[in-house]
Amino acid sequence: MRFMIIIAVCFVQAALALQPKFQVVEQLEDVPEGWIKGDSPPPSTLIKLRLAVNQPNLVTLEQDVIDISTPGHSRYGQHMKRDELKRFLRPGAAISDQILAWLNSENVSSNSVEMDGNWFTFQTTILHAEHMLNTKFSYFHHPATKTTVIRSLGYSVLREIYPLIMMIQPTTRFGGPSNLHITPMKEVVMATPADLAAPCGSIVTPDCLREMYGLYGTQAKPDARNRLGISGFLEQFARHRGFYEFLNLYAPNQTNANFSVVSINGGLNDESSTLASSEASLDVQYSITMAYNTLATYYTTAGRGPLVPDGDQPLANYSTNEPYLEQLHYFLNLPDDELPAVLTTSYGESEQSVPATYANVTCNLFAQLGARGVSIVFSSGDSGPGSSCISNDGSKRRKFLPSFPASCPFVTSVGATFNSQPERAISFSGGGFSDNFARPQYQHAAVKGYLKILGNQWQGLYNPHGRGIPDVAAQGTNFIVRDHNRWIRVSGTSASAPTFAGIVSQLNAVRLARGKTRLGFLNPWLYTLGQPGMTDIVDGGSRGCYGLDVNGTLRYATLNATPGWDPVTGLGTPQFQPLAQLALAV
Known part of the structure; x- marks a missing residue:
């Protein structure tokens, strides 16, 4: 009997010895499309890593955000404070100690470690990072965007650490060819003198939008609680001179308007640059003129610039960092x-180019902002149901390709329309159904109605259970913009998003003036009480999937605008006066 016990123990010990010491956290099948693998970086190269702790409270938080944002719920409008949120997400002392001990054992200096909520940020060398993550880092170059980064195709952690880890980046996060590029606008052309004086049917100006969406006579009072934030990336500079020239011509009653600039992670705003900045100019000029008198800030996050080379930005000329x-x-x-x-x-970028874990973690950060009362607005993309419409998992399966972060359930995504009386869906308006995020309850009834209309069309090319985008829409063609001493015409959902955001700022002003809280995360309100304040768009549709051969089944892929919600214009376009009354109803 004793002999049998000894043998059994030996077998157990042998089995344990055969178990891998590391467990895979993330693994890519191949080098992402468009990227070329190069040499290994020097072992002494520094790399800054962010580690997200697997925190059960993250799921609870997402439900809390829904509760706080749903009209009729007892917690509606009770947004969380910064310190309250951090305490809620902070891992227990035992977990923190275990991670710190692991980092220390891997030669990570304690002086480089920062703890924030359920995140640990630290700096180490490539040599030590490769050992602790059981991986190999390489230079990867993207010729089309002249981007060079240090990444790996996968990474692992010790078995005992694995249950604690959600994600460590930048490692497998490459992004697609559009990574770190402003969503390409469908059209940017020089505006002629005739364009500048054309009526609203031919061009779009602030007055055209204010008349179309019922904002005439509205004026917010400057209020620090209602600051309008405008995101800026990759050498898109918001120029005050162009802004004032735009106001003088198209908003002479707002010439006292202004905006401040805040740099994030060394972001630049070189107003003397000779580079075109049509996206920044568009966003600032239209969001602020729609918000009218609201305090505004342009937040510029570093992309390329004079940054100290490290693992994420190894070459000064081709540096890039993760903006989200x-x-x-x-x-x-x-x-x-x-x-x-x-x-x-x-x-934004194609959802499939974003690792699922990264997308989930990032989306949860958007949810955290929603918990604190921030309304987050994203353009839905300019490729209709997708561009190439080919999967990147090696199978080259044909499928519709939604955009991220527009597909995150905790942001409000905005599609595009054109024309008036009636407004129509425009062909490039991005939309569809997420392959990564399940359809949230707040839009279940609305999306289910559309799927019933769609029937079997495009079956198998989209996820019928996925989060539907966009949520809303606004005008998106022929916006007159002043950029770098020239007048241009701009089209794209990049124009629609700042337009809608400016209207949300006005709605916040109405609520704050009545002693109410700001709206915060918008979608549960939009899909319930807010829906009667939207103009349903039932004409037009989107087209996409042009990247296939002539005989391809997706060559003329279309999604139509229909009564109710649709994946081209969402719930429709805003009408300020009804929305203001509905905003005061909660």
């Missing part, structure tokens, strides 16, 4: 009285 994490951590660390009430961003 830098920007979101900056906002979440702001004191409550400095946080913007509305944040508009005209930026």
